[in-house]
Amino acid sequence: MPQSSGYVLYYWRGIPGRGEYVRLAFEYAGVPYTEHMNNGTLVSTITNPAQSSHPPAFAPPALKLPSGRFLSQTPAILNHIAPKFGLAGDKEGEDAEERRSSVNQLVLTALDLSNESHDLHHPLASDLYYEDQKDASIKRAVSYRGYRIPKFLKHFQTVLATNPDTPADGTYLVGTKTTTADLVLFHVLCGVSYVVPRRMAVLKASGEYDNVFKLKERIENEKGIKEYLASPRRQPFNEHGVYRHYPELDDEE
Amino acid sequence: MPQSSGYVLYYWRGIPGRGEYVRLAFEYAGVPYTEHMNNGTLVSTITNPAQSSHPPAFAPPALKLPSGRFLSQTPAILNHIAPKFGLAGDKEGEDAEERRSSVNQLVLTALDLSNESHDLHHPLASDLYYEDQKDASIKRAVSYRGYRIPKFLKHFQTVLATNPDTPADGTYLVGTKTTTADLVLFHVLCGVSYVVPRRMAVLKASGEYDNVFKLKERIENEKGIKEYLASPRRQPFNEHGVYRHYPELDDEE
Structure with a gap:
C-alpha cells in the first residue's frame, strides 16, 4: 500500500491467518495500512499495556487505530471499521x-x-x-x-x-x-x-x-x-x- | 421481569448457557425482557427467515429487538445493546x-x-x-x-x-x-x-x-x-x- 493512513496491523509474519480478515477489509475499501510483523516481539508488544494501550490484547491480530488506540479480536476490529469503510451495509430508511x-x-x-x-x-x-x-x-x-x-x-x-x-x-x-x-x-x-x-x-x-x-x-x-x-x-x-x-x-x- | 419492553430472548429451556450473558445485561441494566423458551420449535423459528427476520440465526441465543429484527450471536447482541443500556463504558472526552x-x-x-x-x-x-x-x-x-x-x-x-x-x-x-x-x-x-x-x-x-x-x-x-x-x-x-x-x-x- 502506498502510504500510511494511521492504521497499523499487528500480526504474525508468514501466514494469512486471522489477520487476513482485516486485510481484506482494507484492500476492498482501498484504505491504506501498514503492517507490523515481527515474530520475536509481536505478542509482547500488543499484550503489554505499557507498549500498546489499555486494554492490552490477548492475542494477535491487533489494529492500531489513527488515535493510537490498539484494538484486538478480529470481530471487534471488523465491527469497528465496517461503518467507517462503508462495509456495514447501510440502507436508506433502515436503522x-x-x-x-x-x-x-x-x-x-x-x-x-x-x-x-x-x-x-x-x-x-x-x-x-x-x-x-x-x-x-x-x-x-x-x-x-x-x-x-x-x-x-x-x-x-x-x-x-x-x-x-x-x-x-x-x-x-x-x-x-x-x-x-x-x-x-x-x-x-x-x-x-x-x-x-x-x-x-x-x-x-x-x-x-x-x-x-x-x-x-x-x-x-x-x-x-x-x-x-x-x-x-x-x-x-x-x-x-x-x-x-x-x-x-x-x-x- | 414485570413487563415487556419489546425485547424477547430466544434460548434453550433449562440451562443458563450462552443466553446467560444476555440475561445478565438486561438484569443489571434493569431493562425488562421476556423469554421464548421452547425446545421443540426454538431452532426452527430463529433459523427460518420466514418466521424471524433476515438474516436468520445460525444458532441460539437470538434476541428479538423492539423493531422486530432478530439478532443472534452472543457478542453481536451484547455489542448492540451495550450503548443503549449504558454498558459500553462511556467516558467524557473519549471516542x-x-x-x-x-x-x-x-x-x-x-x-x-x-x-x-x-x-x-x-x-x-x-x-x-x-x-x-x-x-x-x-x-x-x-x-x-x-x-x-x-x-x-x-x-x-x-x-x-x-x-x-x-x-x-x-x-x-x-x-x-x-x-x-x-x-x-x-x-x-x-x-x-x-x-x-x-x-x-x-x-x-x-x-x-x-x-x-x-x-x-x-x-x-x-x-x-x-x-x-x-x-x-x-x-x-x-x-x-x-x-x-x-x-x-x-x-x-
Whole structure:
C-alpha cells in the first residue's frame, strides 16, 4: 500500500491467518495500512499495556487505530471499521446500527467456521503440535466434513437466497453492497477449500450451495480484491496457519 | 421481569448457557425482557427467515429487538445493546465508539474461554455425546487447566491492574463503570469454577489473580445482579450446558 493512513496491523509474519480478515477489509475499501510483523516481539508488544494501550490484547491480530488506540479480536476490529469503510451495509430508511449488527452477526458465524477449522488440527491443546494430537484430529475431521461444513454452507445459502434486497440467486449476505460479512465468508471458503479440497469439491458439485460458491467467485473479482489476490501481499496458506491441509483429514464425505 | 419492553430472548429451556450473558445485561441494566423458551420449535423459528427476520440465526441465543429484527450471536447482541443500556463504558472526552469496541474486544476474549470450556467436553464433535469423546476430553483438560485458564486469568488480571481510570486493585475492566465485559467475565468465572472447582481453588489461593476474583465478588453483589442471582430466573449449571462438571476433568494442576 502506498502510504500510511494511521492504521497499523499487528500480526504474525508468514501466514494469512486471522489477520487476513482485516486485510481484506482494507484492500476492498482501498484504505491504506501498514503492517507490523515481527515474530520475536509481536505478542509482547500488543499484550503489554505499557507498549500498546489499555486494554492490552490477548492475542494477535491487533489494529492500531489513527488515535493510537490498539484494538484486538478480529470481530471487534471488523465491527469497528465496517461503518467507517462503508462495509456495514447501510440502507436508506433502515436503522444503521441494526444493520451493522446483522453484519456483525454474520461475520461472527463465518468466523466460527474459521475457528472450527483451526481446532480441527488442534482438538486437544493449542500448546501441542499437530503430530501429538493427530489421532484426535482424524476423528474430529469426520464431524467437520460431514456435519459442520454442510451446516454452515446451508446457513449461508439460506441467508443469500432469502435476502429481500436481491434476487434468489444473489450473492450479497446483507443488502446490495459488499460488507465485511461477504469478505470474511469469502476467505473462510478459500480456507476450507484448502483444508479439505476433496470434500468441498463434492459439496460444490451437489448444487445445493450455488449462491455461496458464486459469492466466492464474485468477491475474488471485485475491484481491490482482484488486484490484492494477484499481489505478493496475499500470502499462500501453509502448514503454520489457521487453515492447514493434511491429506489424512480430507475425504469426499 | 414485570413487563415487556419489546425485547424477547430466544434460548434453550433449562440451562443458563450462552443466553446467560444476555440475561445478565438486561438484569443489571434493569431493562425488562421476556423469554421464548421452547425446545421443540426454538431452532426452527430463529433459523427460518420466514418466521424471524433476515438474516436468520445460525444458532441460539437470538434476541428479538423492539423493531422486530432478530439478532443472534452472543457478542453481536451484547455489542448492540451495550450503548443503549449504558454498558459500553462511556467516558467524557473519549471516542465513545472506540471505547465500545474495547469493551467488545474484552467480551470476545472472555467468550473465547466460554467456548473453550464447551469444547472441553466436546473436543471431537458437537454431534457426539461426551461419553463418546471422554478420553479426548481428559487429554484436553490437561491443557485447559494448566495452560489456558491461567493464560486468560493473567490477561484479565493485567487488564484490571493497569486500568488507568482505577486503582491498581481495581475491578473494572474498562473505565469506572460496569460494562458488558465485566458481566461476561463474571459469568465465565462462575462457569469455570463449576467446571474445575479444585483447579480454580488453587489458582485463587495463589494470589496472582486477586483483582479477577474480586471482580467476581463485586458483580455478584451489584444491584440488579444480587436480586437476580437469588431469583428462580438464575438457573443452576447442569449436565447439559456450556459449563459441565465431570470430576475426571478436574485436578489441582
